[in-house]
Amino acid sequence: MSDVQASRSRRLRLGGASLHKLSAVATLVLLIVAFSFTSPAFFSVNNGLTVLLQTAVIGLLAIGMTMVIITGGIDLSVGSVLALSGVVTGLAIKAGMPVIPGMGLGIVTGAACGAINGLIITKMRITPFVATLGMMMIARGLALQLTGAAPISRLGDSFGQLGNGSFFRVVEMQANGFPKVIFPGIPYPAVLLLVVALLGAYILSRRQIGRHILSVGSHEEAARLSGVNVTRTKVWAYTASGALAGLAGMVLMSRLVTVQPNEGVMYELDAIAAAVIGGASLMGGVGSISGSMIGAFIIGVLRNGLNMAGTSAFIQQIIIGIVVIGAVYIDQIRNRN
Amino acid sequence: MFDTPAPPTPLVEMSRISKRFGGLHAVTDVSLDLYPGEVVGVLGHNGAGKSCLMRILSGAMTASDGQITVGGKPVTLNSPQDARNCGIETIYQTLALANHLDAxxxxxxxxxxxxxFGxxxxxxMFAHAQEALRQLNPHFTNLKDPVSRLSGGQRQVIAIARAIYFQAKVLIMDEPTAALxxxxTAxxxxLTLRLKAEGIGIFLISHDMHDVFDLCDRVMVMNKGRNVGSFRIEDVNKDDILSLIIKGTLPDDWTPRGGK
Incomplete structure (x- = not known):
């Protein structure tokens, strides 16, 4: 009898979070089918890899954002932190630091910004919205001040490796002396996104800190009374978000082979949208990395498909805005049941 | 009659505890002790300071003044974790469960x-939880649902199981039957009597006079943050306790009732 009950409850559970994820996947497939009709070039290996590349940055931000949103917070600073991390790396490389330690320094910068966010929120008891809004302006201001608002270029070929390199690239020399790309290869950023997403999902579901993140978002006072160190958990989540913003900054700047202090404006909103479309609740306690990745790809495909179809950037904003409101509305209906 | 000789050291001794929030005195100069195998009722109006006093003991709040000793040793309880490490477990009135997580x-x-591998x-955890919960309620089967889907009774069982699973020496029960x-309730x-027989000391916060007279060995009544009377349960009756709760004093003609 208990088996019957157990299987019934398992089926019931499928009705909640899994249904949302399923509908998100369905949306993604629907978008891909629709864009394949509107633009013949959309459904091709090349364009698929382009989408992967374009989504990598938003995807990395969305992983950190998901953790923060699950704690019941929000991180508005990731776009600016991304730029500041890039600037620090650019300046370090210009000062003679090799590329890899330079990029490490950039990621550490991002993590430091995130840790400061977490400390402001927990120690000064300032709401996440205000604290990270402040950090958004501070980091952007620092990035612009440090560079005089000018891009840093000529950082060397190796700086561009992370963003432009790929695995399994097959190039054939033609008789006329021009190379012909047979398979463009799987871009490094896409592989990096996959690795980080798997790591994030593992931490969230299999590690103590992940369980604590969920519990803090679910009921903060209950978590505290149960002996969860709420301060440490929140600082951890914001630090992770900051570090991933730094990593996303490395990918983006490397792809451009130039550090742009005004890159990444409004990226936080794409990351939040990805998490929310993927089923994360802004009330906290609910969310998953896999869902957020689906959300990131919905936004990536939407942007790419609309571009290919020649839709203006302004119309794109309108459409993505509607999609976000729609996703939150569906989430609310789901929670009401 | 409970004439078992009390052991020399109490499990817990709270002495001259005070708690102030700015100018508000929530608890003033309250002393309270608890011996093994004893149930002590902590009574009072809403806002009389009893929950506050218990939150100090459970580490959820720190006292402004006073000292707490556990097993004869002075301790500082700065977090719920500290209290748990001293063997003090709490069943909160709000249950303190994370709704999105399972039992x-x-x-x-x-x-x-x-x-x-960490x-x-x-x-x-599932196997242990299943065993612990089955002991309290044999019909507990839907362990893998988030607790927000469970009934009030099941949620209460989880909160109780959490407190007793880890071999508590001192148990604080804050209105454990209010939602049941x-x-x-039975x-x-x-369970309270079983734990008492095992030598666990229990603080019981309750508004239910039946519970208090059925379960408690001693009662302590608080009024406006002060201890207005500690008695063995057989020395008082319901009217005495109500008088203490409401007026803060005993009836004028009171003498120890001697187990009426």
Whole structure:
């Protein structure tokens, strides 16, 4: 009898979070089918890899954002932190630091910004919205001040490796002396996104800190009374978000082979949208990395498909805005049941 | 009659505890002790300071003044974790459950079992939770649902299981039956007596006079943050206690009732 009950409850559970994820996947497939009709070039290996590349940055931000949103917070600073991390790396490389330690320094910068966010929120008891809004302006201001608002270029070929390199690239020399790309290869950023997403999902579901993140978002006072160190958990989540913003900054700047202090404006909103479309609740306690990745790809495909179809950037904003409101509305209906 | 000789050291001794919030005196100069195998009722109006006093003992709040000793040793309880490390477990009136997590995750929240590699050992936590919950309620089957889907009684069972699973020496029960039906209330009463027989000391906060007279060995009544009377239960009757709760004093003609 208990088996019957157990299987019934398992089926019931499928009705909640899994249904949302399923509908998100369905949306993604629907978008891909629709864009394949509107633009013949959309459904091709090349364009698929382009989408992967374009989504990598938003995807990395969305992983950190998901953790923060699950704690019941929000991180508005990731776009600016991304730029500041890039600037620090650019300046370090210009000062003679090799590329890899330079990029490490950039990621550490991002993590430091995130840790400061977490400390402001927990120690000064300032709401996440205000604290990270402040950090958004501070980091952007620092990035612009440090560079005089000018891009840093000529950082060397190796700086561009992370963003432009790929695995399994097959190039054939033609008789006329021009190379012909047979398979463009799987871009490094896409592989990096996959690795980080798997790591994030593992931490969230299999590690103590992940369980604590969920519990803090679910009921903060209950978590505290149960002996969860709420301060440490929140600082951890914001630090992770900051570090991933730094990593996303490395990918983006490397792809451009130039550090742009005004890159990444409004990226936080794409990351939040990805998490929310993927089923994360802004009330906290609910969310998953896999869902957020689906959300990131919905936004990536939407942007790419609309571009290919020649839709203006302004119309794109309108459409993505509607999609976000729609996703939150569906989430609310789901929670009401 | 309870004439068992009291052991020399109490499990817990709270002496001259005060708690102030700015100008508000929530608890003023309250002393209270608890011996093994004893149930002490902490009574009073809403806002009389009893919950505040218990929150100080459970580490959820720190006292402004006073000292707490556990097993004869002075301790500082700055967090719920500190109190748990001293063997003090609490069943909160709000239950303090994380609604999105399942029963096992809640039972082990803050004290998760881990595998050799530091991963969460969900299988082992589930098995232990199943056993602990079945002991309290044989009909508990839907362990894998988030606790927000469970009934009030089931949620209460999880909160109780969490407190007793980790071998508490001192148990604080804050209105443990307020949200329960009659059969579940009887279950909690049975459990209280069983734990008492095992030598656990229990502080019981309750508004239910039946519970108090059925379960408690001693009572302490608070009024406006002060201890207005500590008695063995057989020395007082319901009217005396109500008078203490409401007026803060005993009836004028009061003498120890001597187990009426």
């Amino acid at each position: 096992a995750a809640n039972l082990f929240l803050g004290r998760e079992l881990k595998t050799r 991963n969460l050992d969900d299988a082992r 039906g009659p059969s579940e 279950m909690v009463a049975d």
